[in-house]
Amino acid sequence: xxxxxxxxxxxxxxxxxxxxxxxxxxxxxxxxxxxxxxxxxxxxxxxxxxxxxxxxxxxxxxxxxxxxxxxxxxxxxxxxxxxxxxxxxxxxxxxxxxxxxxxxxxxxxxxxxxxxxxxxxxxxxxxxxxxxxxxxxxxxxxxxxxxxxxxxxxxxxxxxxxxxxxxxxxxxxxxxxxxxxxxxx
Amino acid sequence: xxxxxxxxxxxxxxxxxxxxxxxxxxxxxxxxxxxxxxxxxxxxxxxxxxxxxxxxxxxxxxxxxxxxxxxxxxxxxxxxxxxxxxxxxxxxxxxxxxxxxxxxxxxxxxxxxxxxxxxxxxxxxxxxxxxxxxxxxxxxxxxxxxxxxxxxxxxxxxxxxxxxxxxxxxxxxxxxxxxxxxxxxxxxxxxxxxxxxxxxxxxxxxxxxxxxxxxxxxxxxxxxxxxxxxxxxxxxxxxxxxxxxxxxxxxxxxxxxxxxxxxxxxxxxxxxxxxxxxxxxxxxxxxxxxxxxx
Numbered sequence: 001x002x003x004x005x006x007x008x009x010x011x012x013x014x015x016x017x018x019x020x021x022x023x024x025x026x027x028x029x030x031x032x033x034x035x036x037x038x039x040x041x042x043x044x045x046x047x048x049x050x051x052x053x054x055x056x057x058x059x060x061x062x063x064x065x066x067x068x069x070x071x072x073x074x075x076x077x078x079x080x081x082x083x084x085x086x087x088x089x090x091x092x093x094x095x096x097x098x099x100x101x102x103x104x105x106x107x108x109x110x111x112x113x114x115x116x117x118x119x120x121x122x123x124x125x126x127x128x129x130x131x132x133x134x135x136x137x138x139x140x141x142x143x144x145x146x147x148x149x150x151x152x153x154x155x156x157x158x159x160x161x162x163x164x165x166x167x168x169x170x171x172x173x174x175x176x177x178x179x180x181x182x183x184x185x
Numbered sequence: 186x187x188x189x190x191x192x193x194x195x196x197x198x199x200x201x202x203x204x205x206x207x208x209x210x211x212x213x214x215x216x217x218x219x220x221x222x223x224x225x226x227x228x229x230x231x232x233x234x235x236x237x238x239x240x241x242x243x244x245x246x247x248x249x250x251x252x253x254x255x256x257x258x259x260x261x262x263x264x265x266x267x268x269x270x271x272x273x274x275x276x277x278x279x280x281x282x283x284x285x286x287x288x289x290x291x292x293x294x295x296x297x298x299x300x301x302x303x304x305x306x307x308x309x310x311x312x313x314x315x316x317x318x319x320x321x322x323x324x325x326x327x328x329x330x331x332x333x334x335x336x337x338x339x340x341x342x343x344x345x346x347x348x349x350x351x352x353x354x355x356x357x358x359x360x361x362x363x364x365x366x367x368x369x370x371x372x373x374x375x376x377x378x379x380x381x382x383x384x385x386x387x388x389x390x391x392x393x394x395x396x397x398x399x400x401x402x403x404x405x406x407x408x409x410x411x412x413x414x415x416x417x418x419x420x421x422x423x424x425x426x427x428x429x430x431x432x433x434x435x436x437x438x439x440x441x442x443x444x445x446x447x448x449x450x451x452x453x454x455x456x457x458x459x460x461x462x463x464x465x466x467x468x469x470x471x472x473x474x475x476x477x478x479x
Contacts, residue, residue, distance in 0.1 A: 020225065022225075022228065035296075058249070059249060059250070059287065060249055060287075061246055061249050061251070061284055061287045063283075063284040072245055072246065072284045073245060073246040073247075073248065073249035073287070074249055075248055075249050075250075077250065077329075077330065078329075078330045078333065078368050080368060081333075101330070101367070101368075101370070101426065102330070102366070102367050102368040102426075102427065103366075103367070103427070121426065121428075123229050123232040123233060123236070123426060124248075124330065124367075124370040124426060124457070125233065125236065125247065125248040125328075125370050125457060125458060125459040126232050126233060126235075126236040126248075127236065127240070127246055127247060127248045127249040128236050128239035128240045128243065128245060128246075128247065129232055129235055129236045129239060131245075131249075132239070147288060147291075147297065147298035148287075148288050148298065149287055149288055149289065149298065161232065163225055163228070163229075163428070165428070173428065173429070174366065174367070174427060176429075177366065177367075177422070177423060177424070177427055177428070177429050178363075178366055180422055180429075181363050181366070181421040181422055181423050182363050184420060184421050184422070185356075185359055185360065185363055185421070
């Protein structure tokens with residue numbers, strides 16, 4: 001049975017999660033990708049607090065219909081590109097959840113352990129299944145500066161499905177699989 | 186009113202974005218059967234298969250990364266290619282406007298999003314002339330995650346213990362799969378070119394994605410190598426999304442180009458599971474005569 005996790009994502013609830021567990025996540029999450037991570041790591045601030053929050057590595061397809069934003073597709077993007085920035089963002093902004101695909105590196109893994117953060121893997125390419133869990137778009141920031149794909153979208157989700165692949169105890173499924181597969185070459 | 190050409194091309198873009206080809210879906214179903222019940226790999230494939238059905242039913246993008254648009258066109262001699270290019274541009278513009286394509290084209294100097302997904306070299310349009318009456322247009326949408334794990338080797342490669350022979354080529358291909366892990370949205374497909382130069386090798390590797398998954402290479406040694414690498418890759422255990430599991434690749438497609446004595450390139454293109462490939466044959470008025478890949 002999947003574990004349910006609801007915003008705000010407190011350190012206590014995060015530390016209970018272990019690699020291999022499935023999670024259904026609900027509440028507010030913030031999308032952010034390359035532009036936002038660089039901006040934050042260079043000292044930038046967001047109009048919304050990221051404390052006990054989740055950054056979703058995602059550039060959604062969003063259309064404006066009848067005066068409202070509607071998410072048309074919203075799967076994860078590759079997280080490893082944010083590796084140079086992620087640890088600093090966790091430390092400075094009190095982020096407790098990262099959602100993405102492909103996993104991240106040693107620095108993020110250590111920051112997850114030190115500050116109580118978890119990496120949740122969504123299924124790459126599953127843009128329709130994941131867009132279905134988005135019930136509302138409650139805001140958008142940096143739309144003009146970063147463009148619609150790189151903007152910070154505030155999404156309200158219900159039962160967003162993902163898998164713990166890096167936990168707050170220093171474990172990473174990605175490091176394990178990489179080591180096993182490389183040994184077979 | 187949009188022209189018949191633009192309408193047909195817009196429909197091709199919509200369909201490519203939303204409706205995964207049957208051969209790819211069948212390979213994913215087969216992969217699902219290989220994974221243990223309750224495993225993370227099985228969960229990933231169940232989610233993928235559910236996503237394929239939803240996208241098709243809604244005519245909505247299968248993946249939010251609608252990718253690089255690669256158009257491969259075969260046209261009759263003396264055909265006016267400017268009109269075709271203009272129609273492709275108009276269709277891309279409309280598809281972006283309606284949300285079938287994400288604003289996905291960035292000016293590398295300003296960092297700004299190019300309007301309507303039209304920029305220098307975007308979309309990619311290959312046109313070749315052939316003795317034919319109709320126009321065949323194949324479209325591949327290739328996402329950035331899979332593009333980032335695509336790579337090129339120059340043999341010999343001491344680190345991989347890869348020499349200038351087919352065994353060396355095999356080692357390069359497996360190294361590419363191991364290096365990609367789940368980042369290219371495994372289980373994917375490899376398109377490979379042995380030989381050529383820096384540019385033609387990569388182009389030929391990508392062109393392999395026009396081949397259906399169940400076809401065979403034209404040359405017996407390539408057929409054997411495709412089979413061998415597919416079997417070897419599964420043994421790496423990377424699995425769907427890199428979660429670990431039985432299926433790491435859905436297919437391997439290899440081509441070969443003549444090379445210089447000094448150069449021995451192995452170009453490896455990776456295609457994600459969301460292998461969006463469609464095609465249409467159009468008559469001289471731009472009307473759809475038939476679908477390809479059905």
